[in-house]
Amino acid sequence: xxLLLVCLASLLVFACQxxxxxxxxxxxxxIFCSENSPRYFNPQLDTSATTADASAQQIYDRLLDIxxxxxxxxxxxxxxxQVLDDGLTYRFTLRRDVAFHQTNYFQPSRFFNAEDxxxxxxxxxxxxxxxxxxxxxxxxxxxxxxxPQQITGIKALNTHQVEIxxxxxxxxxxxxxxxxxxxxxxxxxxxxxLVANRPAEIDILPIGTGPFKFVSYQTHKLIxxxxxxxxxxxxxxxxxxxxxxxxxxxxxxxxxxxxECDSMTFPSHSELRFSHRRExxxxxxxxxxxxxxxxxxxxxxxxxxxxVRQALSMAxxxxxIVDSVYQNSAQRARNILPPHSWxxxxxxxxxxxxxKLAQQILAEEGLDNLQMTIWVSDLARAYNPRPLQMAxxxxxxxxxxxxxxxxxKLTWERLQQGLQIGEYDSVILGWSGxxxxxxxFFSPLFSCAALGKTNHSRWCNPTFDELIQEALQTNDLxxxxxxxxxxxxxxxxxxxLLPIAHSNTYALQHHYVQGQSLNPYGGQRFVTISKVLP
Amino acid sequence: MIKLCLDKVFNxxxxxxxxxxxxxxxxxxxxxxxxxxxxxxxGLQDDTYANLLHSDNPIxxxxxxxxxxxxxxxxxxxxxxxxxxxDVLLALPATIELMLSVLLLTLMFGIPFGLVNAFGxxxxxxxxxxxxxxxxxxxxxxxxxxxxxxxxxxxxxxxxMSGRLSPIFELSHQTxxxxxxxxxxxxxxxxxxxxxALAHLILPxxxxxxxxxxxxxxSLNRSVQQVMQExxxxxxxTRGLSASVIFFRHILRNALLPVMPILAFxxxxxxxxxILIETIFSWPGLGAWLVAALQNQDYTAIRVGIWxxxxxxxxxxxxxxxxxxxxxxxxxxxxYV
Numbered sequence: 092x093x094l095l096l097v098c099l100a101s102l103l104v105f106a107c108q109x110x111x112x113x114x115x116x117x118x119x120x121x122i123f124c125s126e127n128s129p130r131y132f133n134p135q136l137d138t139s140a141t142t143a144d145a146s147a148q149q150i151y152d153r154l155l156d157i158x159x160x161x162x163x164x165x166x167x168x169x170x171x172x173q174v175l176d177d178g179l180t181y182r183f184t185l186r187r188d189v190a191f192h193q194t195n196y197f198q199p200s201r202f203f204n205a206e207d208x209x210x211x212x213x214x215x216x217x218x219x220x221x222x223x224x225x226x227x228x229x230x231x232x233x234x235x236x237x238x239p240q241q242i243t244g245i246k247a248l249n250t251h252q253v254e255i256x257x258x259x260x261x262x263x264x265x266x267x268x269x270x271x272x273x274x275x276x277x278x279x280x281x282x283x284x285l286v287a288n289r290p291a292e293i294d295i296l297p298i299g300t301g302p303f304k305f306v307s308y309q310t311h312k313l314i315x316x317x318x319x320x321x322x323x324x325x326x327x328x329x330x331x332x333x334x335x336x337x338x339x340x341x342x343x344x345x346x347x348x349x350x351e352c353d354s355m356t357f358p359s360h361s362e363l364r365f366s367h368r369r370e371x372x373x374x375x376x377x378x379x380x381x382x383x384x385x386x387x388x389x390x391x392x393x394x395x396x397x398x399v400r401q402a403l404s405m406a407x408x409x410x411x412i413v414d415s416v417y418q419n420s421a422q423r424a425r426n427i428l429p430p431h432s433w434x435x436x437x438x439x440x441x442x443x444x445x446x447k448l449a450q451q452i453l454a455e456e457g458l459d460n461l462q463m464t465i466w467v468s469d470l471a472r473a474y475n476p477r478p479l480q481m482a483x484x485x486x487x488x489x490x491x492x493x494x495x496x497x498x499x500k501l502t503w504e505r506l507q508q509g510l511q512i513g514e515y516d517s518v519i520l521g522w523s524g525x526x527x528x529x530x531x532f533f534s535p536l537f538s539c540a541a542l543g544k545t546n547h548s549r550w551c552n553p554t555f556d557e558l559i560q561e562a563l564q565t566n567d568l569x570x571x572x573x574x575x576x577x578x579x580x581x582x583x584x585x586x587x588l589l590p591i592a593h594s595n596t597y598a599l600q601h602h603y604v605q606g607q608s609l610n611p612y613g614g615q616r617f618v619t620i621s622k623v624l625p
Numbered sequence: 626m627i628k629l630c631l632d633k634v635f636n637x638x639x640x641x642x643x644x645x646x647x648x649x650x651x652x653x654x655x656x657x658x659x660x661x662x663x664x665x666x667x668g669l670q671d672d673t674y675a676n677l678l679h680s681d682n683p684i685x686x687x688x689x690x691x692x693x694x695x696x697x698x699x700x701x702x703x704x705x706x707x708x709x710x711x712d713v714l715l716a717l718p719a720t721i722e723l724m725l726s727v728l729l730l731t732l733m734f735g736i737p738f739g740l741v742n743a744f745g746x747x748x749x750x751x752x753x754x755x756x757x758x759x760x761x762x763x764x765x766x767x768x769x770x771x772x773x774x775x776x777x778x779x780x781x782x783x784x785x786m787s788g789r790l791s792p793i794f795e796l797s798h799q800t801x802x803x804x805x806x807x808x809x810x811x812x813x814x815x816x817x818x819x820x821x822a823l824a825h826l827i828l829p830x831x832x833x834x835x836x837x838x839x840x841x842x843x844s845l846n847r848s849v850q851q852v853m854q855e856x857x858x859x860x861x862x863t864r865g866l867s868a869s870v871i872f873f874r875h876i877l878r879n880a881l882l883p884v885m886p887i888l889a890f891x892x893x894x895x896x897x898x899x900i901l902i903e904t905i906f907s908w909p910g911l912g913a914w915l916v917a918a919l920q921n922q923d924y925t926a927i928r929v930g931i932w933x934x935x936x937x938x939x940x941x942x943x944x945x946x947x948x949x950x951x952x953x954x955x956x957x958x959x960x961y962v
Contacts, residue, residue, distance in 0.1 A: 120793040306795075313792050333792045342787065342907065349778035349786045 118622040119330040124352035131294035136228035143614035151274035151299035162527035178260030185251040190321035192304035205247035210278035232272040235541030263528040270525035271613040302618035328621040354600035357471040360418030377609040379596040380524030381474035386548040386588035402452035404589040408444040424590035434529035434575040450492040463516040468506040474521030550587035637943040648932035665701030703923040718801025720910035726830040731837040739845020762839035770832035787907035848880040889945035
């Protein structure tokens, strides 16, 4: 009997050490609690943050990168670049001795060179390219900007020089090459897969030059990455990076608290409060470039009428939303641009909260008993920690002016599919900036070319498009600012969507994690992370 | 004796047929196309299920269904391409492992606590233990699991609260019994992995077993009290036998016997509780799989999942009843068991 108790006690003692792995071992593994399963490991294929988080800064590199402090463009896989012919030709000098990943499914026989750049660009730019329709993507970021139409040629001048020619000047072209979506793939790997008749694997078993290489993926469970020892920059300090996929936010936070995860992002306000009080948890705050919005489907009646959209926008008190959904860790949006953008101006007439006027306008339009749907996904995003709650608040405000709104809750995947078909009345979404260029908030969200891809208000206005295009033709910042101000005035008048808030973004990490910062321009970065365990 | 055993077996078979009939009829009663509910969207094109889908009358359909179940052809998930039997076999070892741990804990704690009357600690200790047991017995397991997580995983991060093993260890699914898989794996630090798996097992196992331990304690307590009042105990004491001899040879054996049938009840109750608890601990067993199927409205998986669990519970209960019958001669005398 006593023996039994002794055995049990010793068993418990063994199991008690947290994680039960000695410090040296545990420091080599980093577990990040992520919130969704990516479909593919290639950010070219969609604009979802889930995909970007899992692949952009882990597996891949880009020609250019963004300095996190200044927002300026810095060399990536391209060491130098020249802009020639009045902005119609871009010549890049490529970095030497950059190694691709070595895995059990691919052994590179050469370093990175111009062939890889040409392949990566041609895949999305040229519809007749053999890899263009692999995994059936529309490459939404690039096509919404009409870049494939603007690029007239991509060619390798020699093994380490690439030249890209455009048919018209584009002041934000270089900024696009620094976004997560402009990742560089391995042409040799692509060729190998094509020969083996398995081209789809390029996005499922990915190969890149980034600080981590792909090991394995169990859908809805975890993603495993291993350190790339031959990374061209300082290699990562952890041997194994694991994404523990936990969609349920309560369980995700609980796992973080019980130290089963080393860090997580998008905490809700109550979780932030708990973390403030709790010792040993660091909160990283970043005022990100993002905007949450409520978009109307301008292709559907009665939302094709400007007055109706304005009326519905007037019915919502956005300050309440900033209070309750964001718990004041956000700024109310005055227009689509976040205040940190250099093209931001407060001089645009922002729609004010006026439910009486809203009701009056709707009555004048003959829409006394309007019924509408509000589509929303419950996935927490950088720009919106509680989309469902936001939808509910909007629904309440609408009911106060006699509009019956139905909140349609969908999974992120179903929402994306539904948005492409276009059978919604309105949708709650947002946009996180991918670079420092203001065009990043205009073209993808409002241009005619982006309709159905990233332009979910489906608004198309040729005058607006002209303004935006003109702003891309010049490098003079002042001129561009003036043009963007005119664009903002146009948007304020047309009101295709209601910008709601610019959210601060937060990450939680334990005190033993060092070196993690939030990337305001894109996916999570882990290359600088280390764990200092006692 | 033989007659009683045969009775039990007959009961068992009858219950099995009833369960299978219910799971068959569910396909027709649930929403949607009955054929898809039976075999899943992917199974509509599969020839294996042709007999079932195109049978002439419900009875031959049912017979075809039973044949398919026995052959291991349980159909596809309603919306995806995976076979249900694959999913079940993937999830089953996790549930069985948790079951066995609960059983072990029940025996390890329930028996000593239940026998406390016989140790001679005094009335106060006896009342206290009995009172605690009654308290634990009436706690809802679901709530208690959450409290355990709150205390031992969140406020004092001692034990992990989800999964079976930390993702740090790259262990692929071999048999599904994690301690055996760890033993077989050569590429990881097996001792660290073993300790980690044990740490993951503790919270779920304790949460579920608290009810069983309490019940075992109470029943054993009552049983011991009864035995201790028997004449032969008094005789043994008069004879001058030592306390440990009296305890082991007379009290223990006689007190444990009536508790056997309770074990059967405990196991089936624990299994039901495990099914509910698994979601809380993200324990990848049958319960978590079934709850996911419910959320996805995967009618095929729900039907087959319910059938699997019911068969498991009924089989275990019958086996334990038979075991009790063999070990307890007194039960053999009664006509109605």
